[in-house]
Each structure stands twice: as structure tokens, then as C-alpha cells.
Amino acid sequence: MTADLSVTIGAITLKAPIMPASGTFGLGYGRVFDLNRLGALVPKTITLSPREGHPPPRLTEEAGGLMNAIGIPSVGVEAAIHDVFSRYKAFEPPLVVSISGDTVEEFGALTARLDGVADALEVNLSCPNLEAGGQAFALDPDATERAVAACRRATRLPLWCKLAPHAGRPQEVAKAAEAAGGDALILANTLLAYAVDEAGAPRLANRTGGLSGRPVKPVALRLVDEAARAVAIPLIGCGGVFTLRDVLDYFCAGASAVAVGTATFHRATTMVGLIDALDHHCTTKGVAVADLVARRPS
């Protein structure tokens, strides 16, 4: 490594602008590549209490991407702290814990419990808000504002708010997350989708699922572009990052870093491959990654 690949996301400096997307990463990848090279470590979203998630089938290949309905199975925050996050402490990159709640109150309680455990929290706002008929928090500016505010009251940790790509008014949602004290936005989660098998039955046990991978990149890139003009906080691009070109596209649209999910399933070493490619790109051009980031977030 010769180039300076570091970027800052609010109060946190990442040694490289590449990190895993929540739900697609675990320490098991440590047997395949050096986890210490990543910008951050992001385990799967956890909830306050244990929950099962959806029955299988949980995944299908659609439209050149993936569709998943895992359903956030979770051991609950206590078990996660003792059995899972403790093992992340052996690694250098910041631990970004992704959290999800059924209610605003749950978001607040989870955050309070994780204060002092994580280096930052990823607030997964794409989960159903049980107080609003199951509509995802991130589809509505008010629900987003309330959930993020509850987290903000419970911690001084950086809050990275992960939004949904099918929000009708994404700029309003982005502004609500910022106004409530969000320190960064992750754009975006999966796109709600449906697939049937030859017999006409849903391919996923949960009926609908979230589309990820190449098909969602143009949509996530649009969200980054729109948010870049709506808020001042840093943005993390997420959706269909496979190649160096994808990373650079997100930088140009206004992101300071990217998260990689589906591409890691495709080729396990995608993230370190991207870091190498970025290093080579920066070295060849004689620039630092921070110079490639088109937008200077405050």
C-alpha cells in the first residue's frame, strides 16, 4: 500500500473507504482475507430481543442480482454483545453495529445498551415500524426523525442512518435523519421486490424480499446524488458495488465511502480486491482517496 486511502466519516477515520454491507459479513471471512484491511467491520443487524427471522428459502437470484428475505434473525443484543461483538474487538477497523427496532422506543433502548460497545451505530431504518402499520421507518420523514432522535438521545456515538431506496421523498427522509442528529447516511438498503417460481409460487418463504446487487446500483447512486444536494453530512454508497468503476461512480455522486454486500458473495475477496485497485488507481494518478471524493461533507 502506497497511497493514502483514508477517509473520514464524521468523527471516525476509516483506513480505506470500503466496508461490508450489514447482513453480508461475518468473521468467517477472516479465513479468506485479512479483515484488518477493511475500512470498518459491520456485523449483521441486531435487535433488542432474540428473533428467528424468516423460514427458508431466504434467497434467490433475480435479474442479475439477489433477492433476500432473511428477516433479521437475531440472538438479541445481550448475546450479541457477549458472544459476537467481543470477538470483533481483536480487529483494528472500527466496529459499526447495525441496529433495528420495531418501535422508536426499541431503537432508543438498543442504542443505550450499545453505547460503549460499538465505535458507531448503523441505524437500519428499512425495517417495519410496528407503530405505523408495518411501513418501514425510512419511507417516512417523520418516522425516520423520531427513530433517529431516540438513538441520538441515548448515545454520543456516531449514528449512520441507513435509508430505503423506495422512499417517495428521499431528500425529505435524508433531511429528517440529519435534523434528528444523524452523522452519516448509508444509501441504501435493498429494493422491495417479488419473484415467483415455475409453478407461480413465491420463490421466498416471506413472499417479497429485498433486491440487491447490480440492478440496484443506478437507484442507489441516484439517492446519493439527491442526498448530496439535500444534506451536509457524509454519505456512504451501498448497492451493486462490484468494480473500481462502481466505487469511483459513488465518489463522483457524492459518497465518501462504499459498502459492499452482494459482490462479496459473488467473489469472496471483492473488498480487498477493491482496496488494491483503489490503491493502484491513486498511486498511478498521484492522488489520495480523499481527492477522489467529489463532495466535502461538513
Next chain:
Amino acid sequence: MTADLSVTIGAITLKAPIMPASGTFGLGYGRVFDLNRLGALVPKTITLSPREGHPPPRLTEEAGGLMNAIGIPSVGVEAAIHDVFSRYKAFEPPLVVSISGDTVEEFGALTARLDGVADALEVNLSCPNLEAGGQAFALDPDATERAVAACRRATRLPLWCKLAPHAGRPQEVAKAAEAAGGDALILANTLLAYAVDEAGAPRLANRTGGLSGRPVKPVALRLVDEAARAVAIPLIGCGGVFTLRDVLDYFCAGASAVAVGTATFHRATTMVGLIDALDHHCTTKGVAVADLVARRPS
């Protein structure tokens, strides 16, 4: 042709459940295949007054699909009636005219002018509502209801309401269109997206554009599935129809017919190829197309 491929969409019977998606079709295709085989003829969306559309580049290939920002160039309704629609009268399939307005009033005026000209109207609700800060009508149930109601007051023609795939509450929008007098829903228009070139500049002159083709099929299929459980009127699937499998998937999800856009650019004879394949499928199985349609719309 041996099987019965006909389907009914409200008061209209289509000889086959395959029709073009607005904006991707014109009589020029009559030099390539027999237009009389199609279920309906759907010219490009028109507006009340002439307008230019967006400057080029207007199209780019992204994520295995297309992204376009044509911007609804239009000769205006008067010229369209005299110079364009008159030539459609030489063909057998019903003429479905797609209309778009900047305001609720414009929708009403356009509809009134087309009464007696078209066999049905496709109400393109994905266009910006200038009375609501430019947010597309179809992103909001109220705006949808007002626009469709204005059309309903102006005509007894069937109104096919074309919705947007990134509505946060698609079932509410679908219900609003039905409540206001919509006779069918077309699900859906393109997904708002963004793409940049190697230099980081937008690939489309309009900056953002609409994603179509294979990447949007799982999303449009989800909208059909959701609408099938929210409204009683017939549904027309639109998004990424390339193969017989895609057509059957839309039938299983609840659609009575499909519209084909991007696939016609890929292979000009896609629509007649699908009609042949459907004919073969029905003949082999000894069924009519109406038997394949999983849902019985009222």
C-alpha cells in the same frame, strides 16, 4: 394461431395480452412485424401543448437495462390527433393513448380532447406535478386521486393508470387510482436512477433518468403482487418483460396482460415472438390465456 389468447381489461378485449409500453413504440415497427397481432397500440405519451423534451444524451445502458431521460417531447394534442393518431386508425388493435400533464387541470383538458379519439387512455402519473413542487403524481395517493378524478369527469373512456415503482405506499396509490375511477393499473413506469461517466459527469443531459428492462422486473412484479391484493380492477404488468417466463410470472402475480418496452429495443420482434410462444404454450397445455391469469379482476 390456435389457442385463445384474448383477455379483457375492463370494457376492452385484447386479442393477445401483449402490448407495447408507451415511449418505446411507433408505427415504424410496422415495417418489421404485423402490428395487427398486438393486444393494443400505445403511442408515446403526449401532452396538451407542444414541448421539446430533454437534450441528448437521452439514453444509456446501465445494470443490464436502460436508463432514459427523453422528457416527453410532444407535438401537442392537436397535432398528435391529426398527424399521428389518425394513422393508427388503419390498424385493428385498440388505440391506447398515453397522456401526461403538469397539473390536474391539464389531465382533465387532455382527456376531454381525446374523448372519441382513443379507445382507452393511459394516464401517465409518473410525470412531475408542478402544483406539488415537481413530485410525481404517482408518488402520492392524493395527487393520484385528483389527477385520475379529473380525467374521469372528462370522459367515459377506460382509464388505465400508470404508476411509479418508487412510491413509498404503492397500495395506497393503487387504491386512490381505483377510487377515483381508474379502470386498470399499469405497473409500472421506470425507476428513478442516476449514472455517471468516466469523468464523473452525468451520463444523461437531464442528470437523472428512468431505469427500465431486466433490473426493474422484480420491483414491478412486487407492485403487481401488492396491487392484486389492494384493488379489484385489472392490472397490466410492465417492466423487464423479455421472455415467456416473464409473461407467465406477471400472470401469476396477478396481471391480466403485459406491456413490453426495453425488450423491443433489444430484439425488434420480441412482442410477436412472445405472442407465438404464448400460443404454443397454451396449445401444448390445452388452456386459454385467461386460464393462466391467476387473478379474476372484477
Next chain:
Amino acid sequence: MDHGTVFAGTVSVQTAAHADGLVLLELEAPPQFQTAKAGQFVMLASERADMPLLPRPFSILSVGTTLSLGFAVVGEGTRVLAKAQAGDDLYLMGPLGTVYAPDARPVLIVADASHFGTPLGLARALAGEATVVFVTRPSDQRPCPYDDAVTAAHQDAAALALFAETGASVETVALDGLKACLEGQAPGTVCAGASDPVMAVLQQVAEAKGWPGEVSLQAPMACAVGACEVCIRPTRDGRWLKVCEGPVVPLQTPRFQP
């Protein structure tokens, strides 16, 4: 952490042989595979543009100078992988997963063509010191959606031949004769890998007889390293297990659909 114990990258195909809907590949074996054992698996993908997004899991049949894999063509991924020819590069990730560890002899291996890889790996490792009960399918089944000429009888025969080559003594039986056939055996350990209906019968007999045993499971996978929770299968006590954290698990743990 022991990063680097799992290889992920491209390797070249040394030989590719096709017969009756089965494909046998000998691949360049990266150093990480020198200590790989029967039961373990790899994720494999073609670099062709028509390969689906996800690599597919396949059992390690044996490792010598080359890494030996074998698969049945059953869907889009295996259809594209079957195009591999000597000299092509394939994406390979592995070795992954747990191993069979039969600790009492004689070893009874129960297998079928739908799931022949893991048990074949064990049969090869035991170099003949095992009895294989191979469950055949109705001979007119068409297991390969892309090639109607391939019957279950063809594929069964091809898989059987591979077991026979290991020197094991092989008995064949149809599903409806399986119970009786098993009840005539007296294994020290049972090691199985077969479709659910076969496993349901075996589980019942083994439980009744008190035979210890292990089974290798299958499920669609994405990460193959325990991260995504895609590859889950139900257990008899109402939990879920991740197949990639197996695939070899105690015989009585999983719940099978009869």
C-alpha cells in the same frame, strides 16, 4: 485470525470429463487444499458471462496433485459449469466446512446420485473399507432440466460406477426397499449424504438400532462462511442450523422431509 486458510481465486481446469449428466473435474489444487478432508466442500463458479451470480457448493471428492470435484447438471449454475474445458479458469473458494469423522468400523455409507459428492469423498478416503448402500431413483425420472436425454437411470449408473471404483462393496436398492436393506446391516458408524426421503428412512432405522452416525447436508448458499444465514435447515428440536457450518452434522440432528 487464520486468514489465508481458505483459498479464493481462480484455478485452471486440468481435465473435464462428461458422462450421463455427471461432470468430473480435476482442478489445479492450491496449497490450502493439501490438508482438505472428505466432507469438506468448495464454492465454484465459471468466469463465463452466462454464469449465475453465486458460486455453487460442491464436495471435495479427493485431493492429490489435483483437486477432484464431481457434479450433476441440475440447473443453470451446473449447466454453465459443465461447459468448463481443460485450460479454462474457474473461480474456486475453499476448503470449507466440517469433515466426516467415523470413529467405529465398519463404516456404512448411504448415498444417492442427487447427493453423491460428500459420501463419494468419504468412500475414496476409506479406500474401499466401507459398504455403500446406494439408493436408486425411478429410472425414467429426468433429473436434468436442460437435457431430456439424461434419465435418472443414466445418472445413477454413472454415480454408482464412481463408488465401485473406490473398492467399496456397493449394494443398490430403491427407496421402497431401503428400510429392509438397512435393517440387514450392522455398521459401527453410518455416514450418509442423500436426499431427504432417503435420510428420513435412515434416520429412523439408525435411531431404532442405536447406530451412531453423521450426515452431510445441502442447501443453497451465498457466503459459505456462516455470515449470511441463507443456508439454514431445520433441526428436530425446532432450531435451525447453517449448512455451511456443517455440512457434516450428527445423523440425528436435522429434520428431514420424508
Next chain:
Amino acid sequence: MDHGTVFAGTVSVQTAAHADGLVLLELEAPPQFQTAKAGQFVMLASERADMPLLPRPFSILSVGTTLSLGFAVVGEGTRVLAKAQAGDDLYLMGPLGTVYAPDARPVLIVADASHFGTPLGLARALAGEATVVFVTRPSDQRPCPYDDAVTAAHQDAAALALFAETGASVETVALDGLKACLEGQAPGTVCAGASDPVMAVLQQVAEAKGWPGEVSLQAPMACAVGACEVCIRPTRDGRWLKVCEGPVVPLQTPRFQP
């Protein structure tokens, strides 16, 4: 309507020749092509999985027992199409578009390698009865993003050779010498097809001299039959024209970027 006058389907490649970043294909010629003329074009796509979604437009160079096409490798679509070999099937749609109709002699053809197809088609049709002014590019330009070994000089030479084969008298000139070169000509009609800077010079000279003429345009296309309004180019009087409803239009109509 005259459906069936435009062919759309697959045809087989008879021969494929590659040289210096140019590819020449001879394709099976469907009956619809028997009356095709210089200026008209086709949409062409590979059936390979790595071909981009849209077919690409190429000029008809000539039609005999085969349909003759030629193209420069400049991007993803032409890169994949360049893999075509004799015996492969390609998707073909055509003939499309308008023709050159020079009605006064002598005919002056102005061309460059970036746009050689349509003018070459005309040069072949005139069987030598034309003067070609061929505008060369800076020799170290790299026109092919996929092959750095291909220089503009290579490609220019290859295109020039194709014009020379028609029997036309060919003059070469660089862009900065074009104006002077043109002013020395005395054509009855000018037929052109070249990049914008070349066209801007030609348009100016032809206007000053009062030469009548035609130009073939290029733009990315989707439908190629006037339906999608993707292929627009600006006119000098502030309108837009659809290139697929050309591509041959009056020389003074379009607006070119100098």
C-alpha cells in the same frame, strides 16, 4: 403496412476479417436486402452473453450474395461484435434509413475513419466514379479503448485501403489542411459522413461555394424506426432531427460542433 420490408432475426456470419482495429463482416443476406442502397444501415448484435443490451447501428457497405459490413472497435458493443467468427449467428435488423442520392456529377466524398461506413458504401456503389477526400487523425491517437496497440494511423490506413479498393481517386488530408483541400475541388455534389469537426469545415466551404450535398449522421440508437426519440441531433434552425429517420440528410441541415 409494409411489414416484412425490414428483416429482424439471426443470420450467419460467412467471413470475418480483422485488421488494425477494423472488422469486416460478410453476412448471409436476407431477401429484404436485395434492394438496399448505400446510406442505409442495419442494427447488429451478438448473441453472446456479454453483448450489451442494444444492437448497434452499422452502414451497409454493399450487398451481393452477402451483406457487407465494417466497423471500428470503439466501445463495448463493437468489442463483443469483433469476436464474431464464420459460422456464428448474429442478430440483424434492416435495411433501415435513407439513401445517398447524388444527382450531379462529379461526386466528392468526404470521409474519415471514425465514420467510414456510409461514405464507403457510396464509394462502392459509384464503383470508382468519385473523388474521396479522407481526413486523417493525429497518428498517435488511440481510438480503441480495449486495445492500446491500435493507433489512429493504423485505423486510418485500413479505412483508406477500403476506399482505394473501390477505384475512387483518394486524397488524404489532416483536419487543419481540410479547408484548403476542399477549396481546390469542384464537385457537382458532395456526399459526406465524418466526425463533427470535419463536417463543420465542409459545411462552411460547401455553403460558401454553393455546392449541393448530403451528409450521413450518427447517434446512439435504440429503436432505429423513429419511435423512441433517442437518436436526436440538432439542426441549424434550432430543431432536432431523428438520425434513424435519416441517416442521410441535406448537408446544410444539421448543426455540427467544430
